[in-house]
Amino acid sequence: MTTTPYAARTGRPESAGAAAEPAITIRRRKADWTGWLFTWPFALVFVLVFITPLLYALWLSLFQNQLVGGNSFVGLANYATAFQDPSFWDGFGRVFAFLLIQVPIMLLLAMVAALAIDSARLYATGLFRVVIFLPYAVPAVVAVLMWGFLYSDNFGLTASINDWFGHAVLQPFARRWVTASIGNIVTWEYVGYNMVIFYSALKTIPTELYEAAEIDGARGWQVVRAIKLPAIRGAIVIATIFSIIGSFQLFNEPNVLQPLANNVITSSFTPNMYAYNLSFAGQQYNYSATVAIIMGVITAVIAYVVQMRGSRKEDRCCPPVCAPSTPRPARARPAPAGHVGRTRSPAHASRWP
Numbered sequence: 001m002t003t004t005p006y007a008a009r010t011g012r013p014e015s016a017g018a019a020a021e022p023a024i025t026i027r028r029r030k031a032d033w034t035g036w037l038f039t040w041p042f043a044l045v046f047v048l049v050f051i052t053p054l055l056y057a058l059w060l061s062l063f064q065n066q067l068v069g070g071n072s073f074v075g076l077a078n079y080a081t082a083f084q085d086p087s088f089w090d091g092f093g094r095v096f097a098f099l100l101i102q103v104p105i106m107l108l109l110a111m112v113a114a115l116a117i118d119s120a121r122l123y124a125t126g127l128f129r130v131v132i133f134l135p136y137a138v139p140a141v142v143a144v145l146m147w148g149f150l151y152s153d154n155f156g157l158t159a160s161i162n163d164w165f166g167h168a169v170l171q172p173f174a175r176r177w178v179t180a181s182i183g184n185i186v187t188w189e190y191v192g193y194n195m196v197i198f199y200s201a202l203k204t205i206p207t208e209l210y211e212a213a214e215i216d217g218a219r220g221w222q223v224v225r226a227i228k229l230p231a232i233r234g235a236i237v238i239a240t241i242f243s244i245i246g247s248f249q250l251f252n253e254p255n256v257l258q259p260l261a262n263n264v265i266t267s268s269f270t271p272n273m274y275a276y277n278l279s280f281a282g283q284q285y286n287y288s289a290t291v292a293i294i295m296g297v298i299t300a301v302i303a304y305v306v307q308m309r310g311s312r313k314e315d316r317c318c319p320p321v322c323a324p325s326t327p328r329p330a331r332a333r334p335a336p337a338g339h340v341g342r343t344r345s346p347a348h349a350s351r352w353p
Helices: 006-010 012-038 040-060 077-083 086-118 126-139 140-151 158-163 178-202 207-215 221-232 233-248 252-257 271-280 284-319
Strands: 061-068 070-073
Touching: 012 221, 040 284, 061 284, 077 284, 086 126, 086 178, 086 221, 086 233, 086 271, 086 284, 126 178, 140 158, 140 178, 140 252, 178 221, 178 233, 178 252, 207 221, 221 233, 233 284, 271 284
Parallel strands: none
Antiparallel strands: 061 070
8 A cells, every 4th residue: 555645645845734734733622612612601500500509408418417516427317317207208108199190180181282282173273272371371379379269268269169058068178188189280280381392292293294194094093193192202201201300399389378278288298398397497407408319319210210211112113214215016915716806905005993
């Protein structure tokens, strides 16, 4: 193998090429650093408002304020106490049951609303979309206060209905119904938010898929099951992860409703309420940070598992589009004995049940 001299390749002397290569390298390095400089503002804010509080909470969880010695290092003792704390696990079990029941109902309603709007069979779809999304635009505290007025046994709609019947027909703040009442508020608030996520994903589906399905004889539920639902699987996973995080962070609704149902909604009704009251009412900052760290880890693990399972199903359902290979010619089915006429090729048979 022969090597062509630099001067013969470029028409310039080798000394000029040797001097040009370091200059090119320096310019590339400057260009690389220029791109990183644009990320510094975000990186600085991210470290200050996310990484630093997280590290500080982790540091607090390793200490304990004692009567003798003040704030002293105790290692993982706070975590051992939390894992044996019945108040913490009672609140965790409540939000976990809330997650298993409320989230599927909310996402199902949001999916039905998104599919109905996307079907082009509704009149005034713009108004319908705004009406469903409007509760999400209401501030959370205002929404909870409004529902608290409706739920109250002493005034509001519930009190009027009970007075009309002469006895307590509705008891939204009863111990067995209060979690369902809070779930109703959360569903009312966030159905519109999830509907927008699903509807936005539906609008990205290529129209060619619908045209091909129509030519192939697909109608109604067949299109939904075979085209729309697989195409928006990623949006479903994202909405599920957001809902899981929101369920474990349940705080606003029970905290605002607590004065109306003081004997039912306790200070440890949810883990977030427990951590809040430990910190601001009990002055137990170290143990409060421990509860917050444990809930953060549990939430991250469950969200990660849901994301991984959703990604695997999406990969199996929607493989990457490759260049189409040359199709094999379809063989006609043999005609039955005594049959006269043309046989229908499998290529022309409908693939839709």
